[in-house]
Amino acid sequence: MDCGTSMVKYILFLFNTLCSICGILLIVFGTLLLNNIGDYHNLGDAVKAQQIPVGLIVFGSVVLLISFLGCCGAIRESYCMSMTYSVALLVLLIAQLVGVVYFWVDKQNFVNSMGKIVDKAWEERTSRADFMDALQVGFKCCGKSGPTDYLTSFALPPSTCCEKNDCSVPSNIYISGCKQKMMDFWSGKSEVIKFAGLVVVGIELVGFIFGCCLANNIRNYKRRATY
Structure with missing residues (x-):
């Protein structure tokens, strides 16, 4: 050639x-x-x-x-x-x-549909918390809008809301909400x-x-x- x-x-x-x-x-x-x-x-x-x-x-x-x-x-x-x-x-x-x-x-x-995923996970957390836990661990976030979501529901943030699963130190608690984290991601x-x-x-x-x-x-x- x-x-x-x-x-x-x-x-x-x-x-x-x-x-x-x-x-x-x-x-x-x-x-x-x-x-x-x-x-x-x-x-x-x-x-x-x-x-x-x-x-x-x-x-x-x-x-x-x-x-x-x-x-x-x-x-x-x-x-x-x-x-x-x-x-x-x-x-x-x-x-x-x-x-x-x-x-x-x-x-x-x-x-926006990604934000709805977090809304659904938050609604179903009482019957199936593993979805919300997966979000909180994966995105290093807590609750739908922040850790106060748990407090207003008369509950303490779970270990998945905290760095190294240690919530005994307040500074370890993630302050960002999962919905915004998911949408930003x-x-x-x-x-x-x-x-x-x-x-x-x-x-x-x-x-x-x-x-x-x-x-x-x-x-x-x-x-x-x-x-």
Whole structure:
């Protein structure tokens, strides 16, 4: 193959390596978010809290698989694999862009639904305190709005409201409420998710262009070789 095609091949290989790294980072980031959420499977709106990290893990896995296909297509100089990679990347790119725009527009509703999770957990704490305890340990918070929520309910803050589960020292009690902590957490993470998604879209667009160029050059080279 000519020098230009060889250069495109190795550039595509490097781009797919970068995409693979991005896919791995998305999987790790999604796993960390899922771990932070805890077990809220019976809290109604809580399912929305798990959609984003699970979506990131699935999306990262798809990016990783497609990038692997692109690397193999470039190294093996396969027209079929390179074209399949380009089409798959285009579909993924469009789907991701739609998802980022939707999340951008619907951010506040999503953040508000995260606050409702804490409301529900607080209401059900008397029958099932483990949900509220998980929030308090995970976000280092106490009560829905603060430790005074327990006092107004004629109860003392539980050990999960305190640093190292030691409430004997007043300074160990978390003063922040879990509802605001939860909403602030997802508000900040949503910005990271949006801009990270746009960066990945940009990388995928470059990979798509180079994939099409490589597939076209491979097809032309094989045609000339048959003459």
